Amino acid sequence: xxxxxxxxxxxxxxxxxxxSFILMTLLTPLLIAAFYGIMVWxxxxxFENELKSIQVIDKSGLFKTKFKNDDNTVFDxxxxxxxxxxxxxxxxxxxxxxxxxxxxxxxxxxLQIYSDKSVSPLVKGRIERIVxxxxxxxxxxxxxxxxxxxxxxxxxxxxxxxxxxxxxxxQSSSTMAAYIxxxxxxxxxxxxxLVYGAGVMQSVMExxxxxxxxxxxxxxxxxxxxxxxxxxxxxVGLTQFLLWAVLTFGITTATQTLFGFxxxxxxxxxxxxxxxxxxxxxxxxxxxxxxGMVKQMNESMQSLQSLPLTQILLCFLFYFFGGYLLYxxxxxxxxxxxxxxxxxxxxxxxxxMPIIAAIFFAQLSINQPDGSxxxxxxxxxxxxxxxxMARIPFGVPGWEIALSMALLVLGFVGTTWLAARIYxxxxxxxxxxxxxxxxxxxxxxxx
Amino acid sequence: MNILETHDVVKQYxxxxxxxxxxxxIPKGSIFGLLGPNGAGKTxxxxxxxxxxxxxxxxxxxxxxxxxxxxxxxxxxxxxxxGLYKKMKVGEQLLYLAQLxxxxxxxxxxxxxxxxxxxDIKTWWGKNVEDLSKGMQQKIQFVATVMxxxxxxxxxxxxxxxxxxxxxxxxxxxxxxxxxGSTIIFSTxxxxxxxxxxxxxxxxxxxxxxxxxxxxxVKDQFKDNSYAVSFRxxxxxxxxxxxxxxxxxxxxxxxxxxxxxxxxxxxxxxxxRLISEVELVSFSENIPSFNDIFIRAVGGEIVGDL
Numbered sequence: 001x002x003x004x005x006x007x008x009x010x011x012x013x014x015x016x017x018x019x020s021f022i023l024m025t026l027l028t029p030l031l032i033a034a035f036y037g038i039m040v041w042x043x044x045x046x047f048e049n050e051l052k053s054i055q056v057i058d059k060s061g062l063f064k065t066k067f068k069n070d071d072n073t074v075f076d077x078x079x080x081x082x083x084x085x086x087x088x089x090x091x092x093x094x095x096x097x098x099x100x101x102x103x104x105x106x107x108x109x110x111l112q113i114y115s116d117k118s119v120s121p122l123v124k125g126r127i128e129r130i131v132x133x134x135x136x137x138x139x140x141x142x143x144x145x146x147x148x149x150x151x152x153x154x155x156x157x158x159x160x161x162x163x164x165x166x167x168x169x170x171q172s173s174s175t176m177a178a179y180i181x182x183x184x185x186x187x188x189x190x191x192x193x194l195v196y197g198a199g200v201m202q203s204v205m206e207x208x209x210x211x212x213x214x215x216x217x218x219x220x221x222x223x224x225x226x227x228x229x230x231x232x233x234x235x236v237g238l239t240q241f242l243l244w245a246v247l248t249f250g251i252t253t254a255t256q257t258l259f260g261f262x263x264x265x266x267x268x269x270x271x272x273x274x275x276x277x278x279x280x281x282x283x284x285x286x287x288x289x290x291x292g293m294v295k296q297m298n299e300s301m302q303s304l305q306s307l308p309l310t311q312i313l314l315c316f317l318f319y320f321f322g323g324y325l326l327y328x329x330x331x332x333x334x335x336x337x338x339x340x341x342x343x344x345x346x347x348x349x350x351x352x353m354p355i356i357a358a359i360f361f362a363q364l365s366i367n368q369p370d371g372s373x374x375x376x377x378x379x380x381x382x383x384x385x386x387x388x389m390a391r392i393p394f395g396v397p398g399w400e401i402a403l404s405m406a407l408l409v410l411g412f413v414g415t416t417w418l419a420a421r422i423y424x425x426x427x428x429x430x431x432x433x434x435x436x437x438x439x440x441x442x443x444x445x446x447x
Numbered sequence: 448m449n450i451l452e453t454h455d456v457v458k459q460y461x462x463x464x465x466x467x468x469x470x471x472x473i474p475k476g477s478i479f480g481l482l483g484p485n486g487a488g489k490t491x492x493x494x495x496x497x498x499x500x501x502x503x504x505x506x507x508x509x510x511x512x513x514x515x516x517x518x519x520x521x522x523x524x525x526x527x528x529x530g531l532y533k534k535m536k537v538g539e540q541l542l543y544l545a546q547l548x549x550x551x552x553x554x555x556x557x558x559x560x561x562x563x564x565x566x567d568i569k570t571w572w573g574k575n576v577e578d579l580s581k582g583m584q585q586k587i588q589f590v591a592t593v594m595x596x597x598x599x600x601x602x603x604x605x606x607x608x609x610x611x612x613x614x615x616x617x618x619x620x621x622x623x624x625x626x627x628g629s630t631i632i633f634s635t636x637x638x639x640x641x642x643x644x645x646x647x648x649x650x651x652x653x654x655x656x657x658x659x660x661x662x663x664x665v666k667d668q669f670k671d672n673s674y675a676v677s678f679r680x681x682x683x684x685x686x687x688x689x690x691x692x693x694x695x696x697x698x699x700x701x702x703x704x705x706x707x708x709x710x711x712x713x714x715x716x717x718x719x720r721l722i723s724e725v726e727l728v729s730f731s732e733n734i735p736s737f738n739d740i741f742i743r744a745v746g747g748e749i750v751g752d753l
């Protein structure tokens with residue numbers, strides 16, 4: 001036991017002191033914060049456009065009052081021939097030309113927009129919406145429907161979803177929140193297993209190729225060495241996660257206090273800016289949409305809190321260790337069997353396959369958390385950590401979790417045993433091309 | 448008293464039998480030469496003694512007791528293939544290795560101070576191993592092998608990679624460790640260092656012990672009862688009691704010959720016979736070198752590294 005701890009301590013300290021670790025740990029939250037900052041800045045900034053003038057030739061005469069000027073856009077109605085207007089556009093006197101044909105009511109596809117550059121989808125959408133809205137209004141009015149009825153008919157539907165808990169009480173839930181939580185947890189596990197599993201392999205290979213292994217192994221049992229190493233690397237991973245969480249939180253909080261805004265008012269500001277700039281017709285619609293979005297966001301935040309967070313966290317820790325132990329011991333066995341990176345490649349493929357498959361199954365399972373694919377892949381130990389983490393936020397029956405956990409324990413005990421058998425022979429084997437048959441033999445070597 | 452004995456040790460790797468009924472006895476306080484051509488099974492035997500692997504059959508006794516995991520602390524092992532953690536500092540690395548051998552951090556620190564002073568390498572403490580030369584790394588590794596003051600020290604080709612000055616330094620250390628009561632298993636291909644250092648040897652060839660005993664016993668076994676003679680004059684045929692193996696003239700009017708005694712005649716009879724024929728200048732017994740013994744015992748096969 002003492003030796004496992006010594007190995008663990010060395011592995012941990014050496015890794016945590018590495019420049020690459022310190023750099024990664026410090027830079028990642030900064031990058032996240034910077035990314036977040038740029039997003040907010042871009043969202044606010046992008047609506048502060050320069051004044052835009054748009055030329056309109058309206059041959060139908062129906063839209064004179066419908067295009068309204070605002071802070072950013074001036075609509076300029078012209079009566080000149082199309083060719084003259086096009087020439088002006090070519091000479092770069094004008095920037096944008098909208099051509100509404102006389103028979104627009106019969107041929108809605110006749111609407112044309114000319115520009116010296118490609119037309120931005122925002123502008124195009126805005127013009128289309130105005131024209132479309134007006135055509136619809138005219139046609140509906142002709143059919144005898146009043147404006148009041150039309151407005152009354154514009155209703156947004158937003159379903160609220162509820163989870164029934166055991167006592168039959170309904171609990172507000174958001175599929176969105178579960179989706180995000182599930183996917184985030186699954187993805188974190190996936191990344192961690194891939195990155196740190198490979199880390200274990202590297203470390204084993206380093207000991208083997210530097211030949212220190214023979215000295216070490218004469219004082220530590222191979223199994224203890226392997227275990228100490230795997231646990232040491234896991235602790236490094238946990239440290240990194242923890243530091244990321246603390247730093248990200250710290251930096252974002254600091255930035256927010258520094259610039260005196262908060263996430264939600266910032267979002268509201270964006271909404272305000274957008275609606276302010278839009279024309280009144282659009283404004284209403286956008287406001288509806290946006291309040292819907294904000295409502296949904298707030299709802300998500302609330303229902304994130306309504307998710308069984310403690311359960312998710314505990315399960316995450318369990319599946320994190322289970323999945324990592326299962327795979328990292330296999331990685332350790334590969335590291336022990338080969339002498340260089342190239343050789344490692346051929347053995348890594350079959351190990352990475354189920355990990356990659358697991359994240360794929362997790363994506364499918366999120367869309368159908370109770371399907372049979374979701375069930376089986378969350379039972380098989382090779383995929384269960386990732387898939388089950390994706391499912392848990394949606395609510396999984398207790399017996400399924402218990403069974404999956406029990407199978408995972410069996411799974412990692414099995415792979416660790418197998419890996420240890422290969423490891424103890426592999427680390428002392430040099431100058432031999434290893435294949436699967438050879439590995440199979442090693443498992444049955446005595447002592 | 449033997450510090451270590453193996454009895455009929457067998458180790459099988461798939462189709463290859465690495466050790467086949469190997470029995471050795473290592474007297475306490477001796478320098479024990481473990482010799483043999485490449486691939487004979489020396490490393491397999493060492494790995495069994497250091498408990499890296501276990502024998503398939505046979506017994507290993509350490510100070511009369513069956514080998515136990517805690518005996519590891521009384522054994523120091525310098526493998527032929529050396530290595531250290533390249534990115535780790537010298538001092539930290541040695542402390543780590545010492546603690547793995549069961550020393551407390553404080554004990555390890557005290558021992559290391561002595562060794563660093565002795566080898567005059569104090570400035571290396573904070574350096575990364577990869578910044579040291581190969582010879583320097585070897586020294587560090589030697590310290591790592593002996594710092595926990597093991598009773599049994601196993602050195603596999605300890606001089607490889609050392610310049611003559613450092614090789615001498617290590618040789619002196621080995622002799623000093625022996626003075627202090629340690630037993631040393633010395634595995635090498637360099638027969639001149641066997642000649643110089645070893646009290647006992649065991650020769651392993653093709654997984655079996657082919658030669659075993661004290662330096663004198665082994666040499667006696669390989670003596671062919673022949674003598675080197677230098678003289679003035681002409682040597683006639685001495686048969687049937689003596690056989691002249693080689694006879695040639697040298698520059699200064701001297702001749703040299705190798706003569707084997709046959710038919711249970713004594714040395715004095717040979718000397719008497721020689722005096723009657725030639726003017727005798729020198730007379731000595733032919734004692735085989737370990738180099739000759741090695742080659743003869745292994746059966747005149749081409750032996751690598753010799």
